[in-house]
Structures are given as C-alpha cells and as structure tokens.
Amino acid sequence: MKFLTTPYNDSIVLIGPSEQELRIDRIKRLMGESNIDAIIITNHANIYYLTGRVFDGYIFIPVSGEIVYFVRRPVNLEGGKIVNIRKPEDIASHITDIPTTLGLEYDLIPFSTVIRLQNLFPQATPTNASAIMRTARSIKTATEIELIKRSGIEHVNVHRQIPQLYQPGMTDIDLQIEIEYLLRKHGCLGQFRISGDSMELYMGNLLVGDNADTPSPYDFAMGGAGMTPSLPVGAAGTPIKPGNTIMIDMNGNFTGHMTDMTRTYACGPIADIAVKAHNCSIDIHHALVKAAVPGVKCSDLYNLALTMAGDAGLAQYFMGHRQHAGFIGHGIGIEVNELPVIAPRSRDVISCNMVIAIEPKFVIPAVGAVGIENTYLATPTGLVNLTELDEQIIQL
Amino acid sequence: MKFLTTPYNDSIVLIGPSEQELRIDRIKRLMGESNIDAIIITNHANIYYLTGRVFDGYIFIPVSGEIVYFVRRPVNLEGGKIVNIRKPEDIASHITDIPTTLGLEYDLIPFSTVIRLQNLFPQATPTNASAIMRTARSIKTATEIELIKRSGIEHVNVHRQIPQLYQPGMTDIDLQIEIEYLLRKHGCLGQFRISGDSMELYMGNLLVGDNADTPSPYDFAMGGAGMTPSLPVGAAGTPIKPGNTIMIDMNGNFTGHMTDMTRTYACGPIADIAVKAHNCSIDIHHALVKAAVPGVKCSDLYNLALTMAGDAGLAQYFMGHRQHAGFIGHGIGIEVNELPVIAPRSRDVISCNMVIAIEPKFVIPAVGAVGIENTYLATPTGLVNLTELDEQIIQL
Numbered sequence: 156m157k158f159l160t161t162p163y164n165d166s167i168v169l170i171g172p173s174e175q176e177l178r179i180d181r182i183k184r185l186m187g188e189s190n191i192d193a194i195i196i197t198n199h200a201n202i203y204y205l206t207g208r209v210f211d212g213y214i215f216i217p218v219s220g221e222i223v224y225f226v227r228r229p230v231n232l233e234g235g236k237i238v239n240i241r242k243p244e245d246i247a248s249h250i251t252d253i254p255t256t257l258g259l260e261y262d263l264i265p266f267s268t269v270i271r272l273q274n275l276f277p278q279a280t281p282t283n284a285s286a287i288m289r290t291a292r293s294i295k296t297a298t299e300i301e302l303i304k305r306s307g308i309e310h311v312n313v314h315r316q317i318p319q320l321y322q323p324g325m326t327d328i329d330l331q332i333e334i335e336y337l338l339r340k341h342g343c344l345g346q347f348r349i350s351g352d353s354m355e356l357y358m359g360n361l362l363v364g365d366n367a368d369t370p371s372p373y374d375f376a377m378g379g380a381g382m383t384p385s386l387p388v389g390a391a392g393t394p395i396k397p398g399n400t401i402m403i404d405m406n407g408n409f410t411g412h413m414t415d416m417t418r419t420y421a422c423g424p425i426a427d428i429a430v431k432a433h434n435c436s437i438d439i440h441h442a443l444v445k446a447a448v449p450g451v452k453c454s455d456l457y458n459l460a461l462t463m464a465g466d467a468g469l470a471q472y473f474m475g476h477r478q479h480a481g482f483i484g485h486g487i488g489i490e491v492n493e494l495p496v497i498a499p500r501s502r503d504v505i506s507c508n509m510v511i512a513i514e515p516k517f518v519i520p521a522v523g524a525v526g527i528e529n530t531y532l533a534t535p536t537g538l539v540n541l542t543e544l545d546e547q548i549i550q551l
Numbered sequence: 552m553k554f555l556t557t558p559y560n561d562s563i564v565l566i567g568p569s570e571q572e573l574r575i576d577r578i579k580r581l582m583g584e585s586n587i588d589a590i591i592i593t594n595h596a597n598i599y600y601l602t603g604r605v606f607d608g609y610i611f612i613p614v615s616g617e618i619v620y621f622v623r624r625p626v627n628l629e630g631g632k633i634v635n636i637r638k639p640e641d642i643a644s645h646i647t648d649i650p651t652t653l654g655l656e657y658d659l660i661p662f663s664t665v666i667r668l669q670n671l672f673p674q675a676t677p678t679n680a681s682a683i684m685r686t687a688r689s690i691k692t693a694t695e696i697e698l699i700k701r702s703g704i705e706h707v708n709v710h711r712q713i714p715q716l717y718q719p720g721m722t723d724i725d726l727q728i729e730i731e732y733l734l735r736k737h738g739c740l741g742q743f744r745i746s747g748d749s750m751e752l753y754m755g756n757l758l759v760g761d762n763a764d765t766p767s768p769y770d771f772a773m774g775g776a777g778m779t780p781s782l783p784v785g786a787a788g789t790p791i792k793p794g795n796t797i798m799i800d801m802n803g804n805f806t807g808h809m810t811d812m813t814r815t816y817a818c819g820p821i822a823d824i825a826v827k828a829h830n831c832s833i834d835i836h837h838a839l840v841k842a843a844v845p846g847v848k849c850s851d852l853y854n855l856a857l858t859m860a861g862d863a864g865l866a867q868y869f870m871g872h873r874q875h876a877g878f879i880g881h882g883i884g885i886e887v888n889e890l891p892v893i894a895p896r897s898r899d900v901i902s903c904n905m906v907i908a909i910e911p912k913f914v915i916p917a918v919g920a921v922g923i924e925n926t927y928l929a930t931p932t933g934l935v936n937l938t939e940l941d942e943q944i945i946q947l
Contacts, residue, residue, distance in 0.1 A: 163765065163776035163787060199748065208780035211749065211768040229766030229774070229783075230874045261662040265747070266655070267679070269662035283663070332735045339728045345753035346782045351661070352595065353607065357741030369559065370625030372607040378625070380559035384604035385807035385885070386742045387625075391559060411781035478626045489781070 167224050167232040170207030174298050178205060178291065179222065185287045186218045186258065193217045194258035194284040195246075195272055200348055200489050201260065201288050203411065213246060213272075223249065243268070247275040258284025263351065289350075293486050293494035294508050300532060302412035303488065303510050307530060307541035309341050310407035310414045314544055317403060317420065321551040327390035327401070328382060331361040334405055344408045348490040359405030360389040367402060367524035370478035374492070376514045377402065377524055378478060397423035400523035401551065402516070407530070407542075415487050415512035416542040417528035422551045428469075429525050430548065432517035435467045436526030437546050439483075439515040444531065444538040447511070453501040457483055460497075460515050469517055476518040484513040487530060509533040510541070563620050563628040565603035570694050574601060574687065575618065581683040582614045582654065589613045590654035590680040591642075591668055596744055596885050597656065597684050599807065609642060609668075619645065639664070643671040654680025659747065685746075689882050689890035690904050696928060698808035699884065699906055703926060703937035705737050706803035706810045710940055713799060713816065717947040723786035723797070724778060727757040730801055740804045744886040755801030756785040763798060763920035766874035770888070772910045773798065773920055774874060793819035796919035797947065798912070803926075803938075811883050811908035812938040813924035818947045824865075825921050826944065828913035831863045832922030833942050835879075835911040840927065840934040843907070849897040853879055856893075856911050865913055872914040880909040883926060905929040906937070 168175055182205075186194060196202060196214040203209050205216075212226040224237045225246050238249050257276055259269050262285035273281045295303065313334070320333040335358045339345065347356055353374040362379050371378030371388040380391035395401060400421050407414035419433060439460045447456055460483045464473040474480040484497030487510055495503030495511065505511075511533060516526035527546050531538035564571055582590060592598060592610040599605050601612075608622040620633045621642050634645050649672055655665050658681035669677045691699065709730070716729040731754045735741065743752055749770040758775050767774035767784040776787040791797060796817050803810035815829060835856045843852055856879045860869040870876040880893030883906055891899030891907065901907075907929060912922035923942050927934035 228768045266657040266665035336732045372624045
C-alpha cells in the first residue's frame, strides 16, 4: 500500500512557507483589485489550499499584515499565529485592525455562518469573496501541478489494469466495485471533493448501455440511474452485454489534488455510429489541445467542440441524449469543479498553469456512452496531457 | 450483489402517497407552531426525505395547500405538481399565494442561495426553517425504521466477517480497504451523508493503537491522523500489533437510511485498563437502554454516562484523551448527525421512534480506542438495539 501524501505532523502549515506565500500573495493581489481589506475563510477546500491541511476554524487574511488562524479543532496545532477558539464570536477581540470591507465565502458557507461572521465586525461592509478564492485557485502552482501529475500516473496505472478485472456475467456495479478496490490498493484517497451542492458521487461513474441515457439530477457530464434514488447517478445494476459500451470515469484523487479521466470499454464490436462518435471525441480533444492557448476564451473552445460534433452529424447525442450537460470541460485540482468552465456562457479565459479536464462525450441509444476525458495542463503552446493512455475504445 | 433500495422510475415521489403525507403533515404542523406560511426546501437530504429521491431544484411547501416541485434536473420527472425551471428566479411567477413568512434552510444552504430565494418574495418576512426539518426528521416513520433495520442487518453481517479478513502484517488501511470491499459486496451504497460541514469521511473510521489519540478537526467521537492532511481522520497506515486495539466504525448505509455501529477488535491480550474501559462502555450502553425512555432529557443521559465513566476512574480517557468529543450519541437516519444530540447542553428530549446511535468510547494511551456503538430505536420502555452483535472485544 503506497500513499502519496504528506506525513502527519502538528504544524498548521504543511505546504512550506514559500509555497504558502505564493498562494497568499495571489489572493491578496485579488483582494486589492476588489478593494477588500480582509477575508475570513472557513470552507475546508480553501483552508486546505491555504495551509495544506484541513482544520475546523477560520483563517483571517488582511490585505496587508499577518494572517491569523482561529482553530476550533484539532487542539494540537502549532506554528504561525494560532488562536484556539470555541466559536466564531471569539474571533473579534483578537483583531485590532477592523476591516472596512470584509470578504466572506457567500457561495459556499451557510447563511447562518455568514451572519455570525458579519456580526463580528458590524462596521465593516460585507462582500462576497468566493470568486477571489476560485480565481486564485484556478492557476496552479508548481507544487500543485506536481501533485496532480502524480495522481495522473496512478490514475493511468489503474485504467491499464481494468481489462483484467472484467469477467463475463458482471454487471456495471460488480465491475465498479472491483475498480474501487483496485483504486484504493493504488493509494486512491477515496474522497471526491466537490465545491457546493450541485453534485454527489461515490468513487466515480461507470455507465453501461442505455443506463448512460438516464437523466441525473447532478451537474456531471453524464448521468445514470444509480443503485439508489438517494444517490441517483452512475451504475444501476445493468448487465454488461456485447454491443454495449462501458464508460469508466472514476476517482483520481491520490494526492489531495486529483485528475479526471475517462476511457470507454466494450466487449465485442459496437455499432458504427458509436465508433464514429468516439472518434469525434478524440478529434475534439486533439483540436482543443492546439486551440487552448493562453488568452483564448473558454466559450470559444466550447463552440469549437459543439461545431465539430454538429459537423459530424452527432449534435443530438453530444453531452447526453435525453438530457444534455451544458459544458465540455472544467478546471480541476483540490475539487472536481474548479475554474475555468468550458461552457457557452463562460467568461473564463485560458491562462498558463490552469489544469483542465476535457470531456466531450456522446450518448448513443442502445449502445451507451462513448468518448474520452483527459486532464491537461495549460502551457504557452497549448494543452499537455497528464493522463496519457490509449484513446481508442478498449476491448475487455 | 444485492442492493436494498427502490428501483428507478420517473415518479417525482418514490415513497408512496400516505408515507409522504405523514412526513409533510408533521412539517406543516411545525410550520403552524412557528407561524411560517411557506418553506422552500433545496437541501438534498431534505428533498430525499420529502420525496424518496434526490433532484436538483426546490420544493415549495405552503402551510395549507398543495406542494409544488420546481425541478432543474433531471428533466424527465412526472407526477405531482412539477414545474421545470432553469434557475430559482423562475419560481416566483408560479406562486399565486405570496407567503407572509418564508422559511429557508439557513443552516444548510449557502448565503448566496438564501439571498436569491428571499428575493423571490420581497414582501415576505424571511426566517430559518432548518430546525423544523431537523425536528420533523428526528422522529422516524415506520417505513424509515424498516429501512434502518435492514441497514442494521447487513451492517452486522459485515462485522461478523471481519475476523476472516484479517491477516498478520496488515496495517489499519490494509484492513479498512478489505472491509470497504466487503461492505460494497453486501450492498453498502458507499455514500455517507453528513449534514453541514463539520465532518468529512470516506467509508468509515478504523483506528489502531495510538493513532486513536491523534486529534482530528472533525466532530466525530474519535479522531486519527488519516492517510492525508486533506482528510485528516481515521486510518493512518499504522501496523496492527499485539496489545493494540482495532476500533472499527464503518459505513452502515445500505438503504439510504443508515445505521452506525462500532466494535473493538484485538489480536492477542490487551492491558487490563483497556478491558475495564471497554466493559464500562458496555455498562453505559445497558444503563442508557433502560434510562432512555420518552420524556427523558438527553443532557441527563449524557451526564449518566459521564458519571459512570468517572466512577470507574476513567474520566480522562472518556470520549478521547488528547482531545475530547462533546457528545456520546446522536440521531441517525438519512444523515449521520441528526437529532437528538446526547450532549451536556442538549435541549433534546427522548421521543418514541427516534433512532439514536450511542457511542461511549475511551482512548487508552499505548493501547488504542475501546468501547462499542449501537444504533437503537426509542420505544415506550427504552431503547431497542438494531445492531445486535457480541459486545466484548473480538479477537482477530
């Protein structure tokens, strides 16, 4: 059993001082541009970004001056300016320089929590700091890129072994459970971090045949009925049959910074239109790899993909059939739904060191889902693949 | 592979009309008592409670009158009064009877979402409806109790097989991965629903030796360093050694309504004080089973447990050692942290048909965690165990 992450110690900051400075400086620059004096961060993913660890508490970041960690739990942390508290109301007396404008994570934290934090500094004008954190996190540091690359290597290793897991007579969930076990044995952390409430998932999505065409409530590219109406997405107990495809899009979180990767499998030949659609997905990837240079609008990338699917006569199957997803790619790192969003109304623009999962997929009735997904690093000359593996339909 | 939940269909309500009426009537009664005209529900666990399925959207519940389902996704639902929408702003024009007081899930949904929903009816006085939903859900219906019982049966079946999974030389995470695999093969749904942000977990907590004494950021009874600072709880790669205990508290969600259950294992003899503490946990269980009759205050139950631990000379090890948890039990059902809370300042009172996990545990330095957890149904004569299995320390 190998696990790829930092060993445990009691330091509140586990990412190294220069790495933290890099992340904090970016946030402070964005705060300055928005005329925000101070922000208070409490969302776990953001705390993890800022320190390299999750704790229960609050990070107070003034636009100039030292950051303060207000920690409820665990009780044993050390290093940096730490104040152990029991409740958020304990924060105010430790802040001498009262902010004029206070940024909070309006899009992430409950209404009740925002009200309690606003009441700490009734003089301050409250404002939404969610976009600052999302924007800062959309450009990955070298350390983050390294962690994502390491996830990609293991993610690919697991995909290579999937054909050996398949046995005739399996259902989708049978195969999924074997892949889950293999992922864990390779050091997959299991957790699948998603920002907000628009998605829920357990270890990934494996879709066989027409189950891929069952609409789901979630904001994923694909659907599926799921094993339960309490988690209606993915594998549904569907038998794996010749002529159907098996789309496998499973958890790539091996380091706290994850990759997203999909390959399509089949046992036996599948209908020509499905092969055509799969090849169209590959062609879209190759086109986007070249087109996605810094400065390019993500909406233009979406439209390029949509045009290629339309030109191939496959528009009605693109990103779903009964229900269509509204995007073809997304930033990824600590969470699966980071910036940028590759969607028609996205205002995002490609920048160097963004990490982006691209997933042009099709759902072909009576066959299943086809297409691939890779995680890419944005560079000055286009996208570099971090999940390299045979892109054709793989026979089980 | 057997899975215990409802098969997929397109009905928006999967729990049956009389069952839904039971749940809605309870909520409407609580709304009446709080003078709330209407509530809008969007949290997934609450939507699942109200309909038996998760969808992306909003349920409008007037204190008198028909409930309306505003559905973003999936697009294929039918039955009941459904309005397909793209965004929450589409709701207002479909509501003719404007509420005077509008309840929203302030403790659960992001600040930004609450503001958007409040803006639908600027004339209405907004208020917090979180407590109404938590209170309604704390008393389980017969259908819910049946689902929890079925989870309990499978949960116990898996625990019975754990000794066969152990092999000398294993670490905590090695054993945990084998149990995860067994759980999934028994139909465990994988997802572990938690209300709010105070906890994160993947499939449960397995603690060996002194790792049980590592404080965690989360609001669980026990801690552990975890395999990664991005999810710092539970198994940490600790070798399983003679003289240490192995506390196993894993996912019991087989039906969308889960049980919570812990047993302590060991390989070889352990120190007398740990055996004594384990027996104290069992004694506390037996005392609470009798004491927890309807009308009893949960704070009194907590104090009874604390007194018993103190009388045994074990106070310093009770509910942790370096860091102490502030409760010894909790309601459970769709989520792991429901009402009531068995804690010193809890205002909850035992009622019939509450389902409560009781977990008096101890952390003994150099040995590990001991104690057991069961899920109980509250009845007129006390608690009935839904997770019956040998309570002594089980040899691996």
